[in-house]
Amino acid sequence: MSTALLRHFIDGEFVASPQTFANISPVDGRVLGQVCEADRSQVDRAVTAAKAAQSGPWADYSASQRADLLLRIATGIEARFEDFVAAEVADTGRPVQQARTLDVARAVQNFRTFAELLRQSGGEIFEMRGADGNDVFSYSVRKPHGVVAIISPWNLPLLLLTWKVAPALACGNSVVVKPSEDTPSSATLLAEVMRDAGVPAGVFNLVHGFGPNSAGEFLTAHRDVDAITFTGESRTGATIMKAAAEGVREVSFELGGKNAAVVFADCDFDAAVAGVLRASFTNAGQVCLCSERVYVERPIYQRFVAALKAGAEQLKIGYPDEEGVNMGSLISHKHRDKVLGYFQLALEEGATLVSGGGIPQFGDARDQGAYVQPTIWTDLPDHARCLREEVFGPVCHIAPFDTEDEVLRRVNDSAYGLATALWTRDLKRAHQLSRRFRVGMVWVNTWFLRDLRTPFGGTRLSGVGREGGRHSLDFYSEITTICVNP
Numbered sequence: 001m002s003t004a005l006l007r008h009f010i011d012g013e014f015v016a017s018p019q020t021f022a023n024i025s026p027v028d029g030r031v032l033g034q035v036c037e038a039d040r041s042q043v044d045r046a047v048t049a050a051k052a053a054q055s056g057p058w059a060d061y062s063a064s065q066r067a068d069l070l071l072r073i074a075t076g077i078e079a080r081f082e083d084f085v086a087a088e089v090a091d092t093g094r095p096v097q098q099a100r101t102l103d104v105a106r107a108v109q110n111f112r113t114f115a116e117l118l119r120q121s122g123g124e125i126f127e128m129r130g131a132d133g134n135d136v137f138s139y140s141v142r143k144p145h146g147v148v149a150i151i152s153p154w155n156l157p158l159l160l161l162t163w164k165v166a167p168a169l170a171c172g173n174s175v176v177v178k179p180s181e182d183t184p185s186s187a188t189l190l191a192e193v194m195r196d197a198g199v200p201a202g203v204f205n206l207v208h209g210f211g212p213n214s215a216g217e218f219l220t221a222h223r224d225v226d227a228i229t230f231t232g233e234s235r236t237g238a239t240i241m242k243a244a245a246e247g248v249r250e251v252s253f254e255l256g257g258k259n260a261a262v263v264f265a266d267c268d269f270d271a272a273v274a275g276v277l278r279a280s281f282t283n284a285g286q287v288c289l290c291s292e293r294v295y296v297e298r299p300i301y302q303r304f305v306a307a308l309k310a311g312a313e314q315l316k317i318g319y320p321d322e323e324g325v326n327m328g329s330l331i332s333h334k335h336r337d338k339v340l341g342y343f344q345l346a347l348e349e350g351a352t353l354v355s356g357g358g359i360p361q362f363g364d365a366r367d368q369g370a371y372v373q374p375t376i377w378t379d380l381p382d383h384a385r386c387l388r389e390e391v392f393g394p395v396c397h398i399a400p401f402d403t404e405d406e407v408l409r410r411v412n413d414s415a416y417g418l419a420t421a422l423w424t425r426d427l428k429r430a431h432q433l434s435r436r437f438r439v440g441m442v443w444v445n446t447w448f449l450r451d452l453r454t455p456f457g458g459t460r461l462s463g464v465g466r467e468g469g470r471h472s473l474d475f476y477s478e479i480t481t482i483c484v485n486p
């Protein structure tokens with residue numbers, strides 16, 4: 001058994017707790033190490049340190065100095081790139097190649113992007129004629145909220161955490177972050193990078209633990225937290241919103257999805273098959289943006305189902321560092337139980353199983369891991385729970401459709417509203433249809449292609465607010481308007 005102990009980072013120092021929990025590998029069920037669980041007093045110390053940092057040297061950093069610091073953090077992550085890859089892979093079981101090209105690369109990019117945006121951002125200025133004939137100027141300045149609580153999930157741990165930490169620091173806040181209990185390692189490494197990059201004590205704090213009656217709840221309930229940003233399940237978002245209501249704190253929520261892909265008969269067929277394969281099975285389907293509902297125009301429906309089945313059955317499932325591996329394990333056995341529950345429910349709801357539907361057998365240590373097969377269903381009725389609830393696993397349902405209006409109605413008939421992907425060569429149709437989906441993001445002939453300056457977020461159960469580019473700067477700052485009559 002490993003002796004690794006992951007600690008909190010509070011007021012510039014690593015600190016332990018008497019209470020710990022095990023970090024379990026989803027690849028083979030091994031105990032990777034122990035993680036400290038913050039109690040209420042440690043969370044209080046972290047928030048108090050963050051608040052104190054608001055009146056320390058950090059308050060005197062100019063925007064340009066904060067941008068320089070973000071660049072040093074980016075360089076610090078790059079310098080330990082492979083350590084971050086190893087941490088992310090150990091906690092999640094994802095392919096090493098994905099950790100390199102997506103997770104850790106994006107973490108670096110997140111800090112660089114917000115450093116650049118910060119240098120370019122300016123306030124608004126308006127000129128008017130005052131009653132005495134003077135030219136009066138109104139301008140706005142951005143200021144930090146103060147202490148921002150950042151609560152992140154396990155599916156893209158470092159990517160999603162840094163997507164929030166970078167703009168929060170760019171705007172001059174202090175942060176207390178609480179990564180998912182399932183993925184504590186990369187956040188702990190990030191604390192080391194913060195320390196080594198010279199982030200002033202108290203500006204970046206990290207507490208480990210669970211949600212209810214643990215670090216997550218203690219943090220969101222803390223009265224000195226000024227704003228809360230959260231990525232995770234919609235239900236958890238609702239709970240956190242109640243906590244935020246005390247003190248009327250600002251929130252930003254990136255929540256679940258039950259996203260659709262719509263494939264028209266005029267699409268580039270091979271590109272659409274490859275795109276939907278990626279959109280349904282990347283990260284074993286554990287991306288909030290994954291397409292779990294696929295609608296295919298009837299003339300190409302049968303051919304599409306056959307091609308997606310062939311593609312799914314060619315995906316290589318295995319150890320993260322195996323040559324050519326496409327899909328790793330799910331995050332945990334607990335999550336696998338949930339996904340397997342949907343596999344069972346789909347059959348009860350009348351699904352035809354086109355592919356997968358079970359647990360792969362390896363005949364080695366991976367049989368103790370949290371693997372499932374990529375799974376494709378057809379023939380579910382639109383009201384089936386498997387078409388309404390987020391599974392968050394490597395699974396999609398394919399249904400035929402006949403008209404644009406019909407598919408629009410079926411796609412929009414969802415409590416979620418995160419993303420839709422359209423596959424068509426008819427760009428006029430794509431433009432007209434895109435705006436009619438009740439979602440935050442539409443991709444046309446692609447998926448998960450992100451310019452980090454664009455707004456990101458969802459409608460209804462999928463979230464509150466937008467982050468990305470200046471939308472992040474808006475969330476992570478307060479604006480004061482100053483009107484000057486010279």
Ligand code: NAD
Pocket residue numbers: 151152153154155156160178179180181209210211212215216217220231232233234236237239240253254255256257287288390392418458462463
């Ligand atoms: P989760 O809601 O279970 O947990 C997320 C985080 O919240 C964890 O750190 C957890 O410890 C904490 N938490 C749980 N209960 C809490 C409470 N009562 N108070 C404070 N903190 C609490 O989500 P998850 O299972 O880790 O992540 C998967 C979910 O995240 C999926 O629904 C997925 O769609 C969603 N997600 C959404 C986006 C997006 O951008 N829209 C991105 C990634 C993931």
Ligand code: 6OH
Pocket residue numbers: 155156160163286287288289450456
């Ligand atoms: C959800 O699982 C993925 C979210 C992705 C982003 O927030 C992003 O910035 O790419």
